[in-house]
Amino acid sequence: MLSSGVLVWLLLLWESSAQRVLQSPASAMAPPGDNAIFHCSMAPGFSMSSYTMAWYRQAHHGAPVEFLIKEYEKPTEKFHIVLTTEKNTFSLHLSDLKHQDSSIYYCHSYCASREQAYFGAGTKLTVLGKFNKFNQKNPDILVLDFRILRAFYCNKRVTLVCLAEDFYPDHIDLAWYIDDKEESTGVAKDDSAKLNTDSNTYSISSRLSIPFKKWNQGNTYKCKVTFHYPKEKSNDGKWTTESSTRWESLTAPKRKSLHFFTFHRW
Template sequence: MIVIFCIICHLMFVSGSSLSDQVHQTPSEKFCKTGDKPQISCRHEIQDYTRIFWYKQSTDHQMQLLGYMNVNDGYPETGANVKINGGATKGETCSLTIEGVNTSSSGVYFCAASRTGSREAYFGQGTKLTVLDPDAEVQPPTVKILEPSKKECKDKKGKKKKTLVCVASDFYPDHVSVSWTRNGQNITDDIQVSTDAAATAKKDGKNYKITSRLMVPIKDWVEPNINFTCTVSFFNGKSNIKKNTTYTTKGIDYPVITRESYIKITQNAKISYTVLILKSCLYAALVCFLVWKLQRKRGKQTK
């Protein structure tokens, strides 16, 4: 058990290694109902690695060791309610069967390949498992893009920009991902794109919502006919379907001034100027009157 504990502790430090590319886990996403026995498979192509560990990451990101396979022998953890079958050597397939499924079984399941006596272990890509609510139906999202506020003009660093907000709503379950394109080209800049870390459930718990924000540089915003497309990929239990919507920039709109509007503007300007002159004259007359009155008062005091 000490070796197992050390391996699990070390997982977080080696999951980014290139050897993780040789650990293959399927499927990446899966739905099931209460009482089902979903199965997840894992195999690796790493020489001399003869152990495969299984664990679950719950929605609060806690890690639970479910058990492991050593060569051809499975060792599930007590109370984990799983079966581990197959083989753990190079090229063999190890399967995890989850029994007694209920809503608490939802989470992300990972396999990790390891070598006997070593503390290194390499992650698979993970399988997101959702136990469906019997009262909810699988449904794809509705997607829309919200225009930026007219008052928005600069980001926190003082750079001019506008922000488009993509909202995907009313979908179930929460198996979605969001991406953006500019005229068909993928936008991968993390500074330009900010997406919610996870979809959030509405009050009824049967529908989800997720938002993604795209910071559009002002140089693109002032150009017309640039297409920014938000694409939401939704797993419906069988395949990923895509829902998208596009916002097209309008560019800078210069107002057209007609002869009538020009005459009206100049007339208003003349009236405003005349009123200003009259006010100035009245003010000057008042000052002159006060000065004359003050001088007269001083003259009487002198006599």
């Protein structure tokens, strides 16, 4: 395992090089006992023959980063790799999935002569619990319960909080919109979803901080929640996923008070 200092180095490299190492899929779900394959390639203009390729994983945000396997190493009971330099591809194969295999998997390339290392954006794997609840006709998907909690006023700024809770599995995206235009400035999301061990479901929140003057313009603020869940198993043995999207919106007042605003649920 890598130290926390090396973890920071890894994440910084990923930020600056996500375009060079490409990974697919971005996320995957499977029941225990199944197998999984993650693909990695180099962006156009780069060749794997010039790099040493490897795979790492991180159980969750802030956890140590674990080295798994690198090119030309012998396969283990859990991992084996397929490197095809002429096609510029490097795949990781996982067998007999366990719940502890749920992690984010990173493809890594390293050039010793230039002392350069690059990481892909990662593939998030969830090994599903109680998978017998899911079936092709009627998957037992826990309904999202989310809402914009309230508006907080501090230091001449207003902070909106959007909460999504009681969902499983942990594959969810939150985004903010102001009058139908996506907003990224002033947005902060929880590093990872929080597990409720009693219900085996998750919750996560996202916050939008804006200047008070902007808030008082009567704009409509929307939180978009997109939930991804397993649908069915295809002929090739892979589980396909579907997505459902819901919105929560709040209309700001054209006044100085924070006590008057309107909720809308779609």
